[in-house]
Amino acid sequence: MKRLTLEEIGKLSGVSRATVSRVINNYPHIRPEIRERVQTIIDQTGYKPNVVARTLVSNRSNIIGLIIPSVVQQVFSDPYFPTLISGIARGCNANNLVLSLYLFDSLEDERNLFQAIIGTGLIDGLIVTTARRNQEMFDTLQESGFPVVFVGEPDDIAKTTFIDIDNITGGYTAAQYLLELGHRRIAIISTHINRSGESRLEGYRKALHEYGVPFDDHLVAYGDFSLDSGYSAMQSLIPHQPSAVFVTNDLMALGSLRALREAGLRVPEDVSVVSFDDLSPATQADPQLTTIRQPVQQTGKDAVTMLLGLINGDVQHPQHVFLPNELIVRASTGAVRSKSFRKQQEALDKGC
Template identity: 30%
Template sequence: MAVTIKDVAKLSNVAPSTVSRVIANNPRISEKTKIIVRAAMDELGYHPNFIARSLANQSTRVIGLVLPNSTDVFFQNPFFPTVFRGLSDGANERQYALQINTGNTDEEIFEGVIQMVQGGRVDGVILLYSRIEDKVLNYLRERNFPFVVIGKPFKDVELITYVDNDNYMASKEVTNYLLSLGHEQIGFIGGDLNFVVTVERLLGFEKALRDAGIRSNDDYIIHSQFLREGGREAIGKLMNLQDPPTALVVADDLIALGVLNTLSEMNISVPDDISILSFNNVLFAELSNPPLTSVEINIFEIGYQAAKSLIQILANPKVPVKRIIVPHELVKRHSCSHVSVVEL
């Protein structure tokens, strides 16, 4: 015979309603009571029927995740698995599951979102990116469907809850760091300009140069995919210039890895011949040769805060719009040094 909530309540010496509140992790229930009830659930082998609870509450207890690109990018770039872990932890705390939506084209991704929303498959959506123009975001706003953005929205910032770093300030700070090492010929390898993160980092980079009285060189600015191949292509173009840069700000560690590999093949030494500084501080930044100086953006925390913020909206649709800025920190390793002085 199946174990019921009443059986758990009897063993715990509490009301069945209290057991339900423990299952829902209601903050009004004391930790002592939660421990007692959960111990009784374990002893009896009771497992809550979340599907039945969801039907009763007209809730799926599922959060939809929308990726910016195909699954190839998701699995290749360590940013996404790391942010996914943060999202998973934030969702699991409140017994929410995650459903990933992706596709090979923007249109496939958009259609997938429509199916999730109109099919009642998810309670809310988290966008793992912020684009200059985005059909998905506009669609969610038009339907007044709960969502949170990872990344600063391009417009209507005050109307959308989002989680991000201060990418403008971070890029400005790291460019100033390279300037402090004596570099003036500084290049920038960014991601896709359709993404707000790329625009913000480029603006911060250019502002630091202007403040130092240095004109930005268009030949030193290249945009590529957030993949290792993008770094290989970009550095090839830069090092073939008649007067190549002595330092680079790279928008992503995976791009920077492609840069390092290509420079090694070209017998160009880092940091003796050129300094490299990148963003995200994923594991291989420390393990690369040389170890990369990189901006720690706390990827896990970004995901965790995004899930937490959406669940708060789902619990109370009138909760105020939030702007959550996760701190960043420059982690100095061995890919940057003072500019080499060429003796004439």
């Protein structure tokens, strides 16, 4: 089935190409009967304008790109990215945008494709996830002046437009909740792979500080957001006998639960676990996780809106948005029980 052109629709309805174009783009100043006649032909023929031709002249493709840096494999055992993608897709649907997805396999891919993406003039703007630090890509992006919205706070926020959740408050809330439950030996499993983890740690420290609990290096471990890393991190934490642990994402919390179980520790009786994300693993776990819910879908949706603002130029460039998060209490947390732990804590409390 050969595709119709503007010209042909014009011929069929006895007007010029230009007039048909006007009808399609809803320009004023068209005689109603003409508009109607053309519209009828369009409907009858099922004509759709060729977006490629349109893009060529208008310089607007209505395609936006989503970049997810390498380590694709690992990335998808965590529902964070799928959820984010789905939010972004919704945002695109709502704004009549096409989403094109760039999942990189390697740093080399990133370097190559990357130039290719911006250079080709195909897409109008870019959403970039800060899954992992990548200064090189970041710099290229910044220099290009191309419309970019980062999801997740980058290290260098000066000239960047990004959206993130309020990780500091999230970390604070998690720790505060455990403190209010009476815990004093509160461990944390954080991460260095991006800034979010560090901000969550920062919130945790802030809460400890406010409650007069000294920060203890032995109670801090790091992972990479994967289940296995949470498992190892928890194993290294167990000898220091925390009565609670704040794990900075659900997947690592799953790993922590496994480590605790294998060590013969019950959750929440012996150790309370607070997690972060509230994605599917939180309710798949046993016990189900008390966790900080972050609005991942909404983040994606809003990122699209922000990017659209950038593209249209009706929004100022360095723009920072932080979304709120909320504590969801489930079965993995409880008040301090164990006498030995309590004794330790009292000793600690006295210590300050």
